[in-house]
Amino acid sequence: MMLFRVALLLSIIATPVSAEAKTAVSLSSDVFVEHNEISADGKSRIILSEPKKVVPGDTLIFVVRYQNDSSVVARNFIVTNPMPAAVAFVDDAGEAAQVSIDGGRNFGALTDLQVPLSNGRYRPATADDVTHIRWKVESDLPAGKAGKFVYRGRVK
Amino acid sequence: MTSKLKTLVASTSVMALLMSGAPAMAAGTQAGTSIENSVSVTFEVNGQTQTPPPVASDEFVVDRKIIFDVNATDTVSTVVNPNTTENVLTFTLENTSNDTLDFDIVIANLANGFSTTNGDAGVDNFDADNIFYCVDNNDNNVCDPGEENVDVNDLAPDSDRTIWVYGDFPITTPNGAVAAVSVTAVGLTSAGAALTDDSGDADDATLVQNVFADTDENNTETADDNYLAAAAVLSVAKLSRVVSDPISGTTNPKAIPGATIEYCITVDNTGSAAASNVVITDDLDQVSPSAEYDAAFTPLRNGTGVTTGVCDTDGAADAAAYNAGTNDISSTLATVPAGEMRTLIFRVTIQ
Numbered sequence: 001m002m003l004f005r006v007a008l009l010l011s012i013i014a015t016p017v018s019a020e021a022k023t024a025v026s027l028s029s030d031v032f033v034e035h036n037e038i039s040a041d042g043k044s045r046i047i048l049s050e051p052k053k054v055v056p057g058d059t060l061i062f063v064v065r066y067q068n069d070s071s072v073v074a075r076n077f078i079v080t081n082p083m084p085a086a087v088a089f090v091d092d093a094g095e096a097a098q099v100s101i102d103g104g105r106n107f108g109a110l111t112d113l114q115v116p117l118s119n120g121r122y123r124p125a126t127a128d129d130v131t132h133i134r135w136k137v138e139s140d141l142p143a144g145k146a147g148k149f150v151y152r153g154r155v156k
Numbered sequence: 157m158t159s160k161l162k163t164l165v166a167s168t169s170v171m172a173l174l175m176s177g178a179p180a181m182a183a184g185t186q187a188g189t190s191i192e193n194s195v196s197v198t199f200e201v202n203g204q205t206q207t208p209p210p211v212a213s214d215e216f217v218v219d220r221k222i223i224f225d226v227n228a229t230d231t232v233s234t235v236v237n238p239n240t241t242e243n244v245l246t247f248t249l250e251n252t253s254n255d256t257l258d259f260d261i262v263i264a265n266l267a268n269g270f271s272t273t274n275g276d277a278g279v280d281n282f283d284a285d286n287i288f289y290c291v292d293n294n295d296n297n298v299c300d301p302g303e304e305n306v307d308v309n310d311l312a313p314d315s316d317r318t319i320w321v322y323g324d325f326p327i328t329t330p331n332g333a334v335a336a337v338s339v340t341a342v343g344l345t346s347a348g349a350a351l352t353d354d355s356g357d358a359d360d361a362t363l364v365q366n367v368f369a370d371t372d373e374n375n376t377e378t379a380d381d382n383y384l385a386a387a388a389v390l391s392v393a394k395l396s397r398v399v400s401d402p403i404s405g406t407t408n409p410k411a412i413p414g415a416t417i418e419y420c421i422t423v424d425n426t427g428s429a430a431a432s433n434v435v436i437t438d439d440l441d442q443v444s445p446s447a448e449y450d451a452a453f454t455p456l457r458n459g460t461g462v463t464t465g466v467c468d469t470d471g472a473a474d475a476a477a478y479n480a481g482t483n484d485i486s487s488t489l490a491t492v493p494a495g496e497m498r499t500l501i502f503r504v505t506i507q
Binding site (some may be wrong): 024025027028029030031032050051052053054055056057061064066070072073074075076077078079080081082084085086087141155156 | 183184185189191192193194196197198199200201202205207208211212213214216217218219220221254354355360365368369416493
């Protein structure tokens, strides 16, 4: 990962400032840990905290934010999010989301995907099979427009 | 973790970043595995596809979830006999943590009054002698030299290890004695160092911290098992009856000189273990008034009971029971089973 970060930094420096820079869309990804906290009155509350102490079985909330920082409209806006290897997809990531169970080659609704079996048959895909999540924004993304996608995962 | 937005430029091709990680296990992702969420975006501006490089979340590591258990491998008492050594109780330590750990092992005789986990024993009332334990660190199902009283070494996630406890029982061990032993395991790092509970420490996303997830969240698990002593408890009695006298024959015979007396020595085992090689000796010189062995009657050995005060005659002939040289009766009962009686019958004539 350190190597990748260095490469990212270099790419920013190496890119000449041009009209292209105005067409940028910014993107960020945050992760939170979901904890079930029992308060003094016995009620259960769900607490989101930063992922400092994370152990297998913990539920993580991934938040992907985007914003069109440019002065022009962006179209066919697609965000692709590979599942981290140590994280299992938990539940639906919203109506705009499609998932892949084959490493990002094909996307669709989880209920529409099938996993081929060794005997030539298929079984319905489950959340554990998900390798990628993709969000497609059908409408145009005007200048200055921002939004976010959220999905939930579980530490394997 | 910050949520700062990063401005990206369309210069680098999108690549699917897949994190390398440990294979999925029941214990979960290996401690220390980093998790980073990488996202990429494509969009069109004025019909031109833009593919800025992926952007990643801050990286954090999976912490060490300490969870393990110790159990006896059976749920029944281990029956032991008095005057035996190195009787074995078997325990299993299972590591379901997401990291390889060592474990410190402590064994102890439990105090009198401890209610044993096994339903067949009741409460502890005895201690085994010279208890020690052995850890099957090389998994060969044998307690090898060097495996006695040592730590459990390098127990991988989702694996278990056998721990044997050994105890001696002296000849004085009473029948029914219950001796419970506990095995306590405390998690250590794979290097054998103590594990600290980091739950109260300052958080650190990049440091592998310890989270105690075992019962009571104290990094300590204990199990118990017990021995149950089975001892033979023998009681010996000597019955006699007049068989005949020279005047009345066998009709209401009296113990007058010349009368034939039948002796029956009973050995009753009220314990819970069989007694073997029980030697019965009776010196006829001690019988008063002086009696003479009745060679006309062949002694009967291993009769099994007494009916209305008279020994049953279901024993087998034991012609060698009488030793004329020493004038004594000597016979060996090979086995007196728990809860049963064995008898030896012989006759004498009153002088």
